[in-house]
Amino acid sequence: MTDLAPRELRVLVAVAEQGGFSAAAVTLGMTQSAVSHSVRGSERRLGAVLFDRGRSGAVPTPAGERALGYARRVLRLLEVMGSEVRAASHGGSRGGGAGDGPEEVAGPLRIAAFRSAALHLLPRALGRLTERHPGIVPEVRIVREVGRGTAGEVLDGRADLGIATLGTTSPVPPELVGGVLVEEGYALVHPAGHPAPRSLPLIDWTENCTSYTRAWWAGQEWLPPATVQAEDDGAVLSMVSTGFGMAVMPELSLVGASPSVEITDLGPERPTRSVGYVTTPELAVSPAVRALIRELRAVAG
Template sequence: MTAADLAPQELRILVAVADEGGFSAAAARLGATQSAVSHAVRGIERKLGVVLFERGRFGARPTAAGERAAAHARRVLRMLQALAADARGADTGEIAGPLRIAAFRSAALHLLPPVLRRLAEHRPGVEVSVTVVRELGAGTAGEVAAGRADLGIATLSGPPPAGLVAGALLEEPYSLVHPAGHPEPRALPLVDWAENCGSYTRTWWAAQDWIPAATVSAEDDGAVLSMVGSGLGMAVMPALSLTGAPPAVEITDLGPDRPYRRVGYVTTPELAATDAVRALIRALRSVTLPTPGLPSLERTKDQLRAV
């Protein structure tokens, strides 16, 4: 027997054990017995010829092979769902079924709501779920690669990870943010957060001798805005993070050499061809954002149709 002999139920068991971290929890999730789940996993490992889980008092921890196998299993199971939904849609003309989105915080707060309203209006059969993911490490693209999301709203700073496809949506400029009315905002201490200043701005950032090392590190961009509004310092932030900025802060243009952050989507080649993901991408491209610091949004959308 080979991997080609794996049945969908075996893939569900593999994913459940990887997600739950143990055979007992996976069995409870699947409505099966622990012995049945354990036996099934041993059978999957024989078919693949690799050990997928480390067993111990801690439960069942995926090996590197197990992580890779679980990611493939999630994606295969998702495509089986898409197969059924798209086949029905070909007969009825309706786009329906689940659609899982991973997005970083400011995109989830300010980019997605008008997009999802438009999608709900035109494609009411699509069932959307959104997970907010910190754009650190693997970030939203990692959720897509692992099969936990169908599409990720991501910051794009180069080619997408292997096995994924990407498209750019907009470029958002960075601005100086400081307490309103402060006479010397550049003299204030820096408030920052871990997701800020990725590779797309690092060169610019390093050349600015007026930007000190951060003296206050916040959890996210919302906390940064609150601290700046309270007079604790200044910050350099991208436009999406400044949507709905409180009146206690002032936003100052950094000039013609200001850095930009490219925001786009990532998905898998197979999901990019499904009706639900295609509908979402169309909605993403059609929405105009009234975002501070994005005067050229339509221009950048036209220029950045693909990465």
């Protein structure tokens, strides 16, 4: 049976974050030999090499990345356990239902969100959350929603909850739980007053959820291939506002758009995407995560 102590998990995480055994030893207040011994013991019990050692330091192997995700999540659960037990000992409630009394919720709450959600959806939810639970300290990281995206941050134990795009092409990973918060449509965005906006060059960005628009996109003969790839949706909107081109963008990206751009509805067949949350089954029942989900649903509804 695999039986790693929290101290051994912290050693693994420190080696990965510091990029080597020596730097991890300094961070942990241990000797390098003690760190090496701990990692070797963990590798022996897990039956896999967790780090590639070299002159440039220590780099997690694929097995190591998987182990690190579990290590961070276990360590986070130990933190949550401590805070919840302390709250319970001072009269806090597990609660959670509509008729329950206020919960004593405190401590850090780590959130990963893609840019438009972090700018236009999350702030309102966090404002409501911290008003009701001033002891919660939100820690927000903006993560590009490409590849493993925000769900990957949760799986890797770097976030308690991720604001993610969900759908048939990007479902909730089987190790996580989640739900849809809002369905948002796409619109055509172009310089205000332009006489022929569909004749303009098309601007796009890597993070744009083309998986949601691909079938629709293929049927639009007027849409040319994108000739400009911007860094993010903010850059796209800026380029459109200066008359550089047109774009097809989701509603969250258009909140607070400049008067110099015009937003044209694409009709009932327009593409849509689902924006939701993902978290681990264990953290889904924690008071802080439940409270955030409630506020996200409130502002999204």
